[in-house]
Amino acid sequence: MLELININKSYTIGGSTFFRKQTMKVADDICLTLEQGMCLGLVGESGSGKSTLGKMILGLEQPDGGEIWFEGKNLLTLNKKERLRMRRHIQTVFQDCYSSLNPRWPVYESIREPLANFEKLSASEEKRTIQELLVAVGLKPEDMTQFPHQFSGGQLQRISIARAIALRPRLVVLDEAVSSLDVLIQHQILQLLMELKQQFKLSYLFISHDIMAVRSISDPLAVMSNGRIVETLSVKEPLSSMKHPASRQLVASILPSHPRDRHASKLVSSSAG
Numbered sequence: 001m002l003e004l005i006n007i008n009k010s011y012t013i014g015g016s017t018f019f020r021k022q023t024m025k026v027a028d029d030i031c032l033t034l035e036q037g038m039c040l041g042l043v044g045e046s047g048s049g050k051s052t053l054g055k056m057i058l059g060l061e062q063p064d065g066g067e068i069w070f071e072g073k074n075l076l077t078l079n080k081k082e083r084l085r086m087r088r089h090i091q092t093v094f095q096d097c098y099s100s101l102n103p104r105w106p107v108y109e110s111i112r113e114p115l116a117n118f119e120k121l122s123a124s125e126e127k128r129t130i131q132e133l134l135v136a137v138g139l140k141p142e143d144m145t146q147f148p149h150q151f152s153g154g155q156l157q158r159i160s161i162a163r164a165i166a167l168r169p170r171l172v173v174l175d176e177a178v179s180s181l182d183v184l185i186q187h188q189i190l191q192l193l194m195e196l197k198q199q200f201k202l203s204y205l206f207i208s209h210d211i212m213a214v215r216s217i218s219d220p221l222a223v224m225s226n227g228r229i230v231e232t233l234s235v236k237e238p239l240s241s242m243k244h245p246a247s248r249q250l251v252a253s254i255l256p257s258h259p260r261d262r263h264a265s266k267l268v269s270s271s272a273g
């Protein structure tokens with residue numbers, strides 16, 4: 001469904017009187033494949049280039065070189081009109097709900113926006129669609145008249161998800177979508193994402209710095225470090241089998257359930273598999 005071929009991207013920083021101009025490579029010959037109906041996990045330490053890669057797939061950043069194939073089309077060679085049409089099929093959920101939900105809008109307006117941009121629905125069809133979406137993400141139809149400040153973090157993320165799936169996209173890029181939530185709510189949202197994936201026939205690119213969150217939903221999992229994919233792992237292989245130092249560092253950073261179980265690798269081989 002999605003194939004990235006030799007994606008390269010650099011940022012130039014500095015160049016002022018005080019800071020020397022520097023080029024920083026955030027994507028270094030990245031090749032990745034996401035099969036239809038799967039969830040590809042992308043994990044790596046902060047600053048490794050994960051979000052930039054997500055943005056390039058969403059068309060929010062332009063790679064310096066490479067190809068991004070989505071359902072048989074190279075996204076980088078589409079003209080503006082084709083690209084716009086393609087956008088409805090690739091949606092996103094970010095960590096920060098406020099970047100997708102306008103705090104001054106009732107929930108109704110936030111979910112309605114993509115529908116209004118791409119679909120010509122009557123007012124009553126729109127209302128019914130919005131209510132169905134809210135129910136699909138575990139909220140109540142009457143929640144649509146409430147404002148973002150009236151919801152908890154987990155509920156806001158449910159609304160962001162409803163907005164992202166409103167147009168029945170085929171691919172959803174989830175960038176740190178559960179990272180700001182507490183562990184219990186994280187678990188509920190991950191569960192919801194798995195259910196929605198089945199129900200709406202979605203494919204996911206699940207990006208996070210949290211290897212346990214990525215592991216719990218993704219297959220396969222790709223580890224990113226300094227703009228490179230350094231290792232990929234299928235769900236059948238244990239985390240402890242990873243060899244690259246960057247992967248091992250991520251595994252070692254998993255907190256034990258009790259301080260006395262300090263050796264994370266032991267934890268991983270025994271419980272996370």
Ligand SMILES: Nc1ncnc2c1ncn2[C@@H]1O[C@H](COP(=O)(O)OP(=O)(O)O)[C@@H](O)[C@H]1O
Nearest residue numbers: 011013026044045046047048049050051052053
């Ligand atoms: N627009 C930008 N201009 C310059 N540098 C950027 C820009 N966006 C991101 N970066 C830098 O690129 C690197 C990778 O960022 P990012 O893709 O956000 O990483 P991650 O999501 O893995 O934390 C970081 O060092 C970040 O500071």
Ligand SMILES: [Mg+2]
Nearest residue numbers: 050051052176
């Ligand atoms: Mg990021």
